[in-house]
Amino acid sequence: MGFNILFGAVVGALTLSFSTALAAADLSVEQDVLLRLQQVSENQQLLLQDKEQSLLDFERKLQDAQDDLVDAERELQDKEQELADARSGGETMARQRKLAEHAVSMAKRGVKNRHKRIQRIEGKLTQEQDILAKARTQLSKSRSNIAKQEAKIARLRDEASAKAARVAKAEQQRQANARPEPKPQVKQTLAKTQVKTQAPVAEPPKLAQVDIPKQEQPKVEEPKPEPAVEEQEAKDQMAALDELARQQAKAEEQRLSEALASSEPSGRQLYKNLRIRSESVDAEFQFLGNHQYRAESAVTGGRHMFKVGSHHYRGTIPSSDAGEVYVFLYDTSRKGKPRLSMYRKSLLQ
Known part of the structure; x- marks a missing residue:
């Protein structure tokens, strides 16, 4: 009975010790995952700043293009007025009319080109806005993953502390069950004392001797590690x-x-x-x-x-x-x- 208790305590202590070692290994891997998540988040933050700056640049370009368009439209109005004045002068203003017609044509082309430029910038600005929104979403997701990883590490630390406490308790139980064997002289003294104090008892009838095979003592084997699902997920x-x-x-x-x-x-x-x-x-x-x-x-x-x-x-x-x-x-x-x-x-x- 005492051996079974002792054996159970030893196996329990070994199992808990091995589990504690695995927990420490898992914790180390999970902490490295956290650092890599933080590094990725920092890079995403840098990319987000790049995209925010790029968006500002395109907004500035759009504002400049719109200002240019206003100037071009104002110039077109001036050229159209010059053309109207030249046409009202009759044949004497024929040369001025041709020059004014050419100036109006060039002014219209300038307005048209500025409209196209604004459309291109607006298209790129929309793309940059979409990229910026995705960058913000990725960064938000990374920060959420960091928070989850920090919570996971806190849980693993709590589990490791609980396992360490169970290991210490099992070791105390093992030491309590492992009583020291009495010395030979103490055994002889105890035997003589026991013979003197015992009252004579009638000898029981002899029973047929039956050979009982000796039960082999179970071997204490170190428990084999089972696949760590969380560790594989971390990898x-x-x-x-x-x-x-x-x-x-x-x-x-x-x-x-x-x-x-x-x-x-x-x-x-x-x-x-x-x-x-x-x-x-x-x-x-x-x-x-x-x-x-x-x-x-x-x-x-x-x-x-x-x-x-x-x-x-x-x-x-x-x-x-x-x-x-x-x-x-x-x-x-x-x-x-x-x-x-x-x-x-x-x-x-």
Whole structure:
């Protein structure tokens, strides 16, 4: 009976210990998922800011085009008045009439072209509005996923704490059941005392001796791990997030290529000896032209505060990317705070 209790306590303790180890592994994976979600969200926030700026640019272009149209329509009215005056002058104004007719024709063409320009800008503006709405939806979804992941991690921590408490309780029970074996001298003293104190009892009739096979003691085996469904889901999620990070890295390289292919690819180097720094990063930017800079550095996992010049930027590196080389792109073409983006270099190799 005592052995069965002890065996059950040992098996229970081993099971709980193994479950606790699995829970710790699951928690580590889930925390890395959270960091990658945060990194994706930061990249989406950067894209959203790009689209908001692009929308402002198109709105400004539309306003300029509308102002040009007003000027063109006013000029057309003036030319039409000149033509009317020339026609009222009879044959003496024949040459002026022809010149006025040509001026009116050109003015009408100018008005027509400005209408077309406005239509093109309005079409692009509508596209930008749709893209911006999608970017906002994606960012909102990412923030929702981050909140869900944080809640999941909190639940796993609570479960891990509960399992650890059960392991400690099982260990206490095991120690209580595992009583020490008496020493030989104590056994002999106890036996003699027991013989003296016992009253003589009639010898019971002898029964036929039957050989009873000895029951083998069950072996304590370490429980085999069962497939962790949540861990597999986390790995699948990591793969999906990795693919999304690859797409974002491609978008950054495409943006850089378009910036360098502009009308002034040489640009002007505003900063010399420009570096990016954090607690674990210190790298110098290379000037590429047209206000674009690039740097590479190995990174550590976690939340970072990067400093470039007098500007500060928050960035998240997943724990699984620790030791990886990251590419940092710095765009100083816009007024105000320059744009900093980053991605794991191996994503595009």
